Amino acid sequence: MTPRTRTRRRTEALSRERIVEEAVELLDADGEGGLTFRALSERLATGPGAIYWHVTNKDELLAAATDALVTVALTVGPPAAGESPEDRIRAVALGLYDAIDHHPWLGAQLSAQISRSPSGTVTPRIFESLGQPIRALGVPESSWFTATSALMYYVLGAARQNAANARTFGPDVDRARFLDAASSDWEALDPDEYPFTRAVADQLRDHDDREQFLAGVALILAGVGQARRA
C-alpha cells in the first residue's frame, strides 16, 4: 500500500498535529491495523519512540484523530432559515454517515468514545446536534432522551455497518457484482426456511445505500412524530 515514495523531508519539527494528520492518512489507507507506530514513524522520518513524546499511547492517538473528524462532520452550519427540524436531522445524520463512510475506522472509534467517556468532547456534541432538532419537533420532554438515543444509535450503527459493507468490495466498481451474487444466493435459499429473504432478494440487488440509510432515519422520525401526537 501507499506506493508513492513519501519520505517528505522533515522540515518542521514533530508535532501532535502532524502526527494526528498522518495517522488519519494511514487509517484511511489501510484501516485500523494500518496504524502502526513503526509505519507512522517512518512517514514522519523519525523513530517509533519519538511519537510517545507527543502522544501518550495508541488509544490517545485514535481519540485525537476521532475528535478532529467529528468536528468536521458536525460542521453542517448553523440552522438555516427555512430549515425544518427534519431537514436538520437528516443533514446531521448524513454528515456522520459520510464521515464514517470515508473513514471506516471512525465508526468503531466513535462507539468506543461514547462508552468510555460519555461526557468527553465527542458524545455531547453528537447528542446535542441530534437532540436540538428532536426537541424542535415538539416531542414531549419525557421522551427527549429516548428518542435522541435511539436516533443516535441507529445513525452510528447503520453508518458503521454500511462502511464495513463498502469495504468488502473495491472502492466502487465491484459493488454491483457483489450485490448481484449475494442476491442470487438469497434466491437460492431454502423456500421453507427463508421465504422472506428470498422474496426481497432483488430489493437487495437494486438498493441504494444512502437512500436506505435515510429511509431508516425517516422511519424513526415517523415513530417520533407519532409520540408527539399522543
Next chain:
Amino acid sequence: MTPRTRTRRRTEALSRERIVEEAVELLDADGEGGLTFRALSERLATGPGAIYWHVTNKDELLAAATDALVTVALTVGPPAAGESPEDRIRAVALGLYDAIDHHPWLGAQLSAQISRSPSGTVTPRIFESLGQPIRALGVPESSWFTATSALMYYVLGAARQNAANARTFGPDVDRARFLDAASSDWEALDPDEYPFTRAVADQLRDHDDREQFLAGVALILAGVGQARRA
C-alpha cells in the same frame, strides 16, 4: 484473569467443538484481545500449532464461535399461538440484545459477518427472523427490505453500543455511580452550547438500558406502522 488452575487433563482428543467452546470462554472473560492461540492452547493443554489442524485461522475461529451463539440467540421458539408480529419482533430483538450483552465481542463479529458474507449462515437467519414478522405486519412489499434492514441495523447497533457501555464499568455495581458522574458532567456543560444535553441529564441518570432499547424498537415499529396505513 481466570485464576483457577484449569489445566483440565486432556481426556478427549482435540476437536473443533472443544476449541470453539474454549474460545468463547476466553472471549467472554477477556474480550477480543483475550483470545490468543497461546492462551487457548494452554487451556487445551497443547501447543499453539495444534489448533491450526482443526481451524484455518483466527478469523475462522471467531466465525465459528459467532455462528454457535447466533443459533442459541435466535432460538426463541416457533411463533406462539397468540403472538403478534410486534411481540415476535421484540422477542427476536431481545434475543440478539441479550446475546450481545452477555458476549460483548459478538457485536463486532456479527457486523463483520454481515458485510463479509451476506449470504453466509448468519445474515439470512437474522434477516429472516426479523423480516417474517415485518411482513406479517402488513407493510407493502416494496418496503420490506428497507424496514427490515433499518430494524436489523438498529438492533445490532444499539445492542453493540450497549454492550460496550456496560463493559466500561464493572459487572454491575458501579453502573449507578458511573451514570451519576456522567449526568453531573452533562449538567455542567455550557448552557449556550449544550442546552438540550443539559436538559436530559437526569434522564441519562435514571434510564434503564433494556427499556431504552425496546423503546427504540417501538419507535421503528411505529414508523413502519405509518407506512402500512399510507
Next chain:
DNA sequence: ACCTGAACACCGTTCAAGT
C-alpha cells in the same frame, strides 16, 4: 492422522542515551 514447539515476522511500549 494428529500433534509438538521452535522460529519468523510482526506488534505496542519503554528507556537509556544522545543532542
Next chain:
DNA sequence: ACCTGAACACCGTTCAAGT
C-alpha cells in the same frame, strides 16, 4: 526539551519433526 533506536514482552502463523 526533544529525539533515537535497541530491547522487552507480546502477537498470528508456519513448518519440520515427531508419534
